Amino acid sequence: MGNVTAIRSVDRAAAESPSPVPSLKPRQAYVTVRGLSKKFQGTTIYDDFSIDLPMGKFISVFGPNGCGKSTFINMISGLMPMDAGEVLYDGQTIRDTRISYVFQNYREALFPWMRAIDNIHYPLKVIGVDRKERRRRVEKLLADFDVPFDLNAYPYTLSGGQQQTVSILRALVTEPEVLFLDEPFSALDYEMTLFMRERLQHIFMKLKTTMLLVSHDLEEAIQLADQVVLLTRRPTRVAEIVPVDLPWPRDLDVTTGEGFITLKRHCLDRFWREVKRD
Numbered sequence: 001m002g003n004v005t006a007i008r009s010v011d012r013a014a015a016e017s018p019s020p021v022p023s024l025k026p027r028q029a030y031v032t033v034r035g036l037s038k039k040f041q042g043t044t045i046y047d048d049f050s051i052d053l054p055m056g057k058f059i060s061v062f063g064p065n066g067c068g069k070s071t072f073i074n075m076i077s078g079l080m081p082m083d084a085g086e087v088l089y090d091g092q093t094i095r096d097t098r099i100s101y102v103f104q105n106y107r108e109a110l111f112p113w114m115r116a117i118d119n120i121h122y123p124l125k126v127i128g129v130d131r132k133e134r135r136r137r138v139e140k141l142l143a144d145f146d147v148p149f150d151l152n153a154y155p156y157t158l159s160g161g162q163q164q165t166v167s168i169l170r171a172l173v174t175e176p177e178v179l180f181l182d183e184p185f186s187a188l189d190y191e192m193t194l195f196m197r198e199r200l201q202h203i204f205m206k207l208k209t210t211m212l213l214v215s216h217d218l219e220e221a222i223q224l225a226d227q228v229v230l231l232t233r234r235p236t237r238v239a240e241i242v243p244v245d246l247p248w249p250r251d252l253d254v255t256t257g258e259g260f261i262t263l264k265r266h267c268l269d270r271f272w273r274e275v276k277r278d
């Protein structure tokens with residue numbers, strides 16, 4: 001609404017004044033987290049934690065073991081209650097924001113009694129989209145992605161990477177504004193992990209959906225992100241937000257290039273300082 005009002009007032013100004021109209025930059029929307037606190041059995045994980053994350057960007061979250069990376073995205077995605085705090089997505093609460101979640105454990109995430117294609121249809125069915133419209137939306141999604149295996153297969157007949165591809169497609173079918181990914185590739189072998197990172201980048205470049213990724217793997221965290229959020233040990237704060245100004249797609253040339261190596265070294269330094277801190 002704010003933008004519409006701004007554009008209208010500039011139009012009026014243009015009509016009333018001969019001076020050139022200043023060009024309007026699109027407003028950057030943010031996920032705003034304020035005063036987030038969480039304890040588990042007396043142990044403080046977060047205490048009055050705040051951060052702003054730009055929407056439409058790929059953000060990865062990296063930090064020491066057990067610092068609360070998964071807890072963070074579970075809370076801001078509404079999967080886990082916070083003890084205190086507020087999270088807004090471009091000013092809207094989570095209830096008014098379309099979100100999806102891709103879990104690490106694809107074996108438990110897909111419905112084994114449904115074919116892959118029916119797994120992808122399922123979220124639309126839950127929100128009451130009729131069969132014809134469901135088919136249209138799934139076809140539109142699949143047209144964008146070259147899926148190199150049979151979606152009529154049952155999940156157990158598919159490889160880990162294929163199953164995780166189905167999970168990602170299922171997460172995307174509702175056209176989420178924000179996609180949360182909690183170590184989505186950590187259960188895959190190395191070859192499949194590299195392949196899936198490439199695929200996820202292409203999805204991101206095409207859709208520009210806000211992506212929030214938790215990763216244990218610093219290379220992955222850097223390769224996929226516009227910004228890496230480095231967290232401290234508990235009680236967890238932001239150690240640093242590292243911008244990743246590297247060209248997309250981050251292919252082998254990029255990930256073995258000087259810019260990437262410098263960023264990795266910087267993040268590792270910060271990480272070690274944090275891990276060794278008394």
Ligand SMILES: Nc1ncnc2c1ncn2[C@@H]1O[C@H](COP(=O)(O)OP(=O)(O)OP(=O)(O)O)[C@@H](O)[C@H]1O
Pocket residue numbers: 040041045063064065066067068069070071072
């Ligand atoms: N439901 C829960 N009940 C009790 N403690 C929990 C619960 N969930 C997480 N924890 C604890 O909170 C801390 C943060 O957990 P979390 O899984 O968010 O960390 P993480 O940074 O994602 O961990 P890792 O690096 O091991 O994946 C850990 O010490 C964990 O044991």
